[in-house]
Amino acid sequence: xxxxxxxxxxYLAYNRLKTVILILCxxxxxxxxxxxxxGVAQFEQDLLARARATPLVAGAKGSRFDLALQSMYFxxxxxxxxxxxxxxxxxxxxxxxxxxxxxxxxxxxxxxVGTTLDYFDFRKLVVAEGTGLRRLGDCVxxxxxxxxxxxxxxxxxxxxxxxxxxxxxxxxxxxxxxxxLGKAGSPDDNAVFVDxxxxxxxxxxxxxxxxxxxxxxxxLLLKRDGQxxxxxxxxxxxxxxxxxxxxxxxxxxxxxxxxxxxILLVPSNEKSEVxxxxxxxxxxxxxxxxxxxxxxxxxxxMVFRVxxxxxxxxxxxxxSVGLLLALIFLLSLRLRKRERQTMFQLGCSxxxxxxxxxxxxxxxxxxxxxxxxxxxxxxxxxxYQMMRFLFIE
Amino acid sequence: xxxxVYLFLVLFSVAQLLSCQQKTQLENNPTSEDQxxxxxxVNYPLEFxxxxxxxxxxxxxxxxxxxxxxxxxxxxxxxxxxxxxxxxIVTNGAxxxxxxxxxxxxxxxxxxxxxxxxxxxITVPDFEVHSHGSGDAHSHAGTVSFFWLDPRLMTxxxNAIAxxxxxxxxxxxxxITANLKKLExxxxxxxxxxxxxxxxxxxxxxxxxxxxxxYLTRRTDWKVFHLHWKKKTEPDDPVWENLIAMQxxxxxxxxxxxxxxxxxQVKALQQRGVASFVLxxxxxxxxxxxxxxxxxxxxxxxxxxxxxxxxxxxxxxx
Numbered sequence: 228x229x230x231x232x233x234x235x236x237x238y239l240a241y242n243r244l245k246t247v248i249l250i251l252c253x254x255x256x257x258x259x260x261x262x263x264x265x266g267v268a269q270f271e272q273d274l275l276a277r278a279r280a281t282p283l284v285a286g287a288k289g290s291r292f293d294l295a296l297q298s299m300y301f302x303x304x305x306x307x308x309x310x311x312x313x314x315x316x317x318x319x320x321x322x323x324x325x326x327x328x329x330x331x332x333x334x335x336x337x338x339x340v341g342t343t344l345d346y347f348d349f350r351k352l353v354v355a356e357g358t359g360l361r362r363l364g365d366c367v368x369x370x371x372x373x374x375x376x377x378x379x380x381x382x383x384x385x386x387x388x389x390x391x392x393x394x395x396x397x398x399x400x401x402x403x404x405x406x407x408l409g410k411a412g413s414p415d416d417n418a419v420f421v422d423x424x425x426x427x428x429x430x431x432x433x434x435x436x437x438x439x440x441x442x443x444x445x446x447l448l449l450k451r452d453g454q455x456x457x458x459x460x461x462x463x464x465x466x467x468x469x470x471x472x473x474x475x476x477x478x479x480x481x482x483x484x485x486x487x488x489x490i491l492l493v494p495s496n497e498k499s500e501v502x503x504x505x506x507x508x509x510x511x512x513x514x515x516x517x518x519x520x521x522x523x524x525x526x527x528x529m530v531f532r533v534x535x536x537x538x539x540x541x542x543x544x545x546x547s548v549g550l551l552l553a554l555i556f557l558l559s560l561r562l563r564k565r566e567r568q569t570m571f572q573l574g575c576s577x578x579x580x581x582x583x584x585x586x587x588x589x590x591x592x593x594x595x596x597x598x599x600x601x602x603x604x605x606x607x608x609x610x611y612q613m614m615r616f617l618f619i620e
Numbered sequence: 621x622x623x624x625v626y627l628f629l630v631l632f633s634v635a636q637l638l639s640c641q642q643k644t645q646l647e648n649n650p651t652s653e654d655q656x657x658x659x660x661x662v663n664y665p666l667e668f669x670x671x672x673x674x675x676x677x678x679x680x681x682x683x684x685x686x687x688x689x690x691x692x693x694x695x696x697x698x699x700x701x702x703x704x705x706x707x708x709i710v711t712n713g714a715x716x717x718x719x720x721x722x723x724x725x726x727x728x729x730x731x732x733x734x735x736x737x738x739x740x741x742i743t744v745p746d747f748e749v750h751s752h753g754s755g756d757a758h759s760h761a762g763t764v765s766f767f768w769l770d771p772r773l774m775t776x777x778x779n780a781i782a783x784x785x786x787x788x789x790x791x792x793x794x795x796i797t798a799n800l801k802k803l804e805x806x807x808x809x810x811x812x813x814x815x816x817x818x819x820x821x822x823x824x825x826x827x828x829x830x831x832x833x834x835y836l837t838r839r840t841d842w843k844v845f846h847l848h849w850k851k852k853t854e855p856d857d858p859v860w861e862n863l864i865a866m867q868x869x870x871x872x873x874x875x876x877x878x879x880x881x882x883x884x885q886v887k888a889l890q891q892r893g894v895a896s897f898v899l900x901x902x903x904x905x906x907x908x909x910x911x912x913x914x915x916x917x918x919x920x921x922x923x924x925x926x927x928x929x930x931x932x933x934x935x936x937x938x
Contacts, residue, residue, distance in 0.1 A: 315735075344704065344727070348726070361697065361723065362724060424722070474692070474694070478721070
């Protein structure tokens with residue numbers, strides 16, 4: 228081995244505490260901006276990927292951000308509901324496949340997504356265990372919620388009441404878990420999917436109760452008129468849909484008037500998309516149509532503004548760390564003045580002595596760089612999991 | 621000498637590998653020509669329309685067993701899976717089938733034929749009467765779902781189905797159009813018969829058990845009063861009292877039944893001056909013939925019945 232390198236390693240090994248501290252200082256100063264860059268890039272990628280997979284979203288006029296975020300991420304927001312009539316109207320245009328979403332309720336804290344089977348094809352969600360939705364009262368749950376709640380097909384999951392103090396409010400529904408979705412790496416992993424009609428049962432628009440006929444107890448009857456028998460409020464409602472009571476479930480009113488939160492639109496082609504946007508770009512339109520990519524880009528611009536502040540902070544921290552390191556090296560040189568004199572008296576040239584000092588600095592900086600690159604490579608591979616771990620879980 | 625042998629072996633192996641790959645690709649991507657699209661229908665009239673228009677180009681599945689009521693029947697798990705995987709689900713709309721309301725279906729594959737008849741639909745104000753919660757008894761309006769009893773509406777249903785089938789089978793578009801024309805022509809005799817009945821027997825009044833014949837009676841300019849009688853349930857005293865009250869008010873001499881009533885019910889009605897006639901709406905496939913022949917036969921019988929009834933009424937008046 229080269230004499231200079233041997234002496235450098237010997238020195239660094241002898242002063243190992245000092246060496247380790249210096250390497251850590253440099254590594255941490257470099258790592259922060261690198262990780263921030265990767266984190267923001269991953270965040271941007273995640274947001275844009277979901278937005279790009281959602282061509283158009285329709286909903287009642289109001290906050291565009293709430294509409295986009297609730298429709299894509301099932302976040303809690305008080306969206307003004309629209310009705311199924313809006314879905315029918317869009318379907319009649321033939322320009323897009325409308326996928327209605329109803330997002331008012333939760334089960335064990337997880338969002339209940341009332342939708343149709345088209346949603347699963349649209350998001351390319353596959354059932355990993357059990358079956359897909361079959362009938363009223365069924366639910367299919369995301370992989371994460373299944374793991375968290377230790378649920379499997381055949382188990383029951385209760386919906387949460389909107390307000391525990393409101394006795395006249397919606398009754399919780401005991402849902403039958405029929406399937407577990409495969410891990411999708413999206414908000415779908417943490418959602419409970421039910422048929423739109425099941426969601427309407429949770430909200431009280433539909434319900435089931437015991438058969439009311441001529442043989443029903445008089446205590447449960449309000450009126451009898453020929454073969455028509457009118458029940459009173461004492462008739463108990465079913466809180467679970469079973470094969471035995473399924474026939475008794477029914478809805479009140481016309482389905483077109485039933486509420487939904489928003490509509491995902493899958494246009495037939497680009498022209499259809501533009502035509503649809505044109506139809507709803509009117510002052511008197513009751514619906515608003517948004518392109519989620521545009522909303523997400525607006526959100527990202529805000530994030531980037533915050534990141535610019537971070538970048539400035541990082542730059543200042545890096546400069547101060549650099550100055551501190553320079554100070555440490557200068558002080559170290561001063562402390563090692565006698566050592567240099569001894570080497571010179573032993574016949575060592577001045578250039579060799581400076582090479583020795585410089586190789587120590589290069590080794591510390593090089594080692595730090597390798598550590599940063601290694602950690603960056605690991606972060607790049609596991610960026611998604613790390614972001615979830617750091618910001619979601 | 622060995623070189624050509626090795627070369628042959630290598631080329632043979634490569635050729636085998638390529639042929640295997642091609643075979644696998646073919647197995648994984650069967651052409652759509654190999655698979656006949658499956659079309660699920662909810663009742664016999666829709667089955668008849670789809671079969672008449674698409675012919676053997678589609679597999680038509682009416683999942684309701686012959687002895688079941690298509691309005692209340694519910695499929696088992698295996699059938700639910702078959703229905704969900706169908707290429708097209710043709711429903712009647714207007715809440716005709718209970719299973720359509722209670723099953724999870726892919727909306728993109730569902731064709732609701734009632735949407736093509738929006739302005740022609742008949743809504744009955746007292747379709748359903750009940751009460752919930754602490755509120756008073758109230759009636760719910762409901763849409764009568766037996767559209768096909770008016771052949772003109774059946775033609776419009778057929779048009780909506782043909783449009784959707786043309787999207788499903790773009791190559792058979794011409795055949796579909798030709799078959800639709802044939803179906804429209806074959807429904808013409810039913811139209812003529814109903815026009816004839818309207819001219820010969822104007823302003824007739826009928827009772828019916830429940831809202832079924834509204835489209836037919838609108839076509840013939842007749843009036844129908846539904847009694848809210850439950851299927852296969854024997855009417856009790858209050859029910860008869862209700863009928864008498866309505867008869868005194870409206871002087872209704874006729875009653876339409878969906879199925880053959882019991883003799884004692886027919887006699888009881890006769891005693892109260894009401895003649896019964898069975899007009900099967902054909903929600904289930906008839907044991908003989910098809911929709912056209914069976915409906916034609918029933919309308920001929922109805923004409924005969926009305927002739928007899930009119931003669932009887934005239935002789936009574938004399």
